[in-house]
Amino acid sequence: MNQMNARIRRSTIAAVAALVLPFSVMACGSDDSDSSSDDSTAAGEETPGQDDSDKSEEGDEKETASEPFGPGCEAVPESGDGSFDGMAKDPVATAAGNNPALSTLVKAVGAADLGDTLNSAEDITVFAPTNDAFDKIPKADLDALLKDKDALSKVLTHHVVDERLAPKDLEDGEYATLAKEKLTVAGSGEKYEVNDDSKVVCGNVQTSNATVYIVDTVLMPAK
Template identity: 35%
Template sequence: MKNLPWAVIVVAGALLASCSSPDQPENEVAATEVQPHSGGQSAVTDDQSQKNIVQVAAGSADHSTLVAAVKVAELVDVLTNAGPFTVFAPINEAFEKLPAGTVEELLKPEKRSDLRNILQYHVYVGVLNTDRFEDGQSLGQVNGGRVTMGVNGDKITVNGATILASIPTSNGVIHVIDQVLLPQ
C-alpha cells in the first residue's frame, strides 16, 4: 500500500506527458484557443434580441446627428452596455435650433470633453418610464448635473424640452425630445 501514492503520481505524469504534442512548441498558441476580441460591447452582433439604445437610435433617421455625436464622443460602447439607462434623445431638428456652427464645433476632436459633458447630461442611470415622472422631479444625470421634469396632463417635459415619444430598448428607454439639453 505504501507504493500506491507513487503509482498514482507516475500514472498522472505519464498522462500529462502524453497530452503535449512534440510537433507543437509549448509557447505556440493552439489553433483552437480563442483570440481576444477588439472592440467593446458595441461589436457584439445579435439579430434576435431587442435592440439596445444605440441600435435603436442608429435606426432612426431623426437621430443621425445624435448618433454621430455619440460616435465622436466615444460613448457607443457605454450606451450599448447592460445599463439600464434612460436617455433623453434630441431629434435632428433640436440640434438645428442651436446657434449656427455649434454642432460642427462640438464634433471637433479637441471639443470631445465638452461634447461628452453635453451628451452625458442627456443620460440617467436607471429606467424611468413616463408614468414615473412627477412635476418638479429632479433627476441626477451621468455628468453630475440635474434636470427637472415637468408634467402637465399628458405633456411631459425635461428642462422644458417636450418628450415626443418613448421607446423601450434592451438596456433602458429612450425618450425622444425636441430640444438639446445644455448643462448649466
C-alpha cells in the same frame, strides 16, 4: 256506541294531524333554505364577474401606459429594425442608429466614443434629441461642439439618467445625470417637459437596456 265512535274518529284525526304537521313545517323550511342557497349562489356568481371586469380594466390601463406615446411616434416605422419592436431588441445606441430622426445624435455619440458605453449600460433612461433639436443650435457652435470630445461627452451624458424612468416618474421629479448635473421633469398624460424648455415628442420607447424619451431641444449642462 255512537259517542264512542265519534271519540275514536276525533282521536284518529288528531293523531294524523300530529304526524302531518311536522313534515309540512320541514318542507317549508327546506324550500326557504333552497331559495336562500340559490340567492347566495347567485350573489356569489355576480361578484367574480364584477371583479374580473375591474381587473380587465386595470390591465387595459397598464397596457396603455406601457406603450410609446406622443406626436413624434407617428414617424416611427411599423416594422423592421427602426420600429418599436425592432428597437426593443437592440441596445440603445444601436437602436438610435436605426431611427433616421436621430441621425445627428448618432453622429455625436460616435464623435464622443460613447456608443459602447451606452450599449453596455444597464437600465438607463436616455433623453434623445431629434435632428431638429440639434438644428436649433447655430451651425458654427454645433460644428465646434462636435470637434470638442470632452465638451460633447458632457453634453451627451447630460441626457442620460442611471435608471429606467416610467412616464409616471416624469410627472414631477429631479434626477441626476451621468454628467453629474440635475434634470427636472414635469407633466402628465402624454405631455412632459424636461428642464422647462424641452418637450417630449415621443416617449416611453423601449430598447433592450434603456427607456428613451425623444425630445425637441438639446439639453445643455449648466457648466
